[in-house]
Amino acid sequence: VADVPRALQLRLPAWADELLDGVDGPFAAVEERMAFVLEAARRHVDHGTGGPFAAAVFERPSGRLLSLGVNLVVPTSVSVAHAEIVALALAGAGAGTFDLGAFDAELVTSAEPCAMCLGALPWSGINSLVCGVRDAAIREIGFDEGHKPADWVEALGDRGIAVTLDVHGEEAAAVLRAYVAAGGVIYNGAEPAELPDGGGGVTGG
Numbered sequence: 613v614a615d616v617p618r619a620l621q622l623r624l625p626a627w628a629d630e631l632l633d634g635v636d637g638p639f640a641a642v643e644e645r646m647a648f649v650l651e652a653a654r655r656h657v658d659h660g661t662g663g664p665f666a667a668a669v670f671e672r673p674s675g676r677l678l679s680l681g682v683n684l685v686v687p688t689s690v691s692v693a694h695a696e697i698v699a700l701a702l703a704g705a706g707a708g709t710f711d712l713g714a715f716d717a718e719l720v721t722s723a724e725p726c727a728m729c730l731g732a733l734p735w736s737g738i739n740s741l742v743c744g745v746r747d748a749a750i751r752e753i754g755f756d757e758g759h760k761p762a763d764w765v766e767a768l769g770d771r772g773i774a775v776t777l778d779v780h781g782e783e784a785a786a787v788l789r790a791y792v793a794a795g796g797v798i799y800n801g802a803e804p805a806e807l808p809d810g811g812g813g814v815t816g817g
């Protein structure tokens with residue numbers, strides 16, 4: 613069948629070239645890593661290139677940046693292209709290994725992962741997860757996180773993934789609120805809930 617798709621491309625928006633080209637040295641502290649991720653989320657919102665979520669993978673001991681991801685669901689029409697998935701996919705593809713454990717890798721995400729991204733984490737090989745805005749705040753602002761086990765932090769710990777919550781949480785929440793205030797569409801899994809004025813769309817994460 614001629615129109616059955618054979619490939620897809622996940623590419624960061626053009627503004628990311630400037631951001632990544634300007635990266636100066638390793639990011640020593642988790643706060644620095646999160647500040648970089650939030651800068652990407654803000655640029656993503658400011659440029660109208662997608663939803664207000666960003667994530668990055670770092671080599672945990674050194675702080676070397678391995679990849680950046682942003683939510684690309686709307687521009688790519690790929691429902692699974694959440695920021696965390698994009699960051700993990702680019703890190704693996706860039707390094708030539710699906711197992712990021714080789715880097716003692718840390719995923720830093722502007723928002724606590726949704727149910728889908730949470731499920732993807734144990735298969736990525738990361739050893740550390742650092743989150744910005746808390747799950748409850750994400751939902752309160754209007755984004756769907758899906759069904760997550762109440763003990764998900766402990767469960768990741770049992771899988772060897774240490775979890776750090778609420779790093780620059782207020783600043784991370786502010787990015788989500790700015791997106792909503794600017795009229796950005798919130799696209800949620802089961803029932804899209806449109807806000808006034810249209811704009812880009814997004815799913816949680």
Ligand SMILES: [Zn+2]
Binds near residue numbers: 694816
């Ligand atoms: Zn997600």
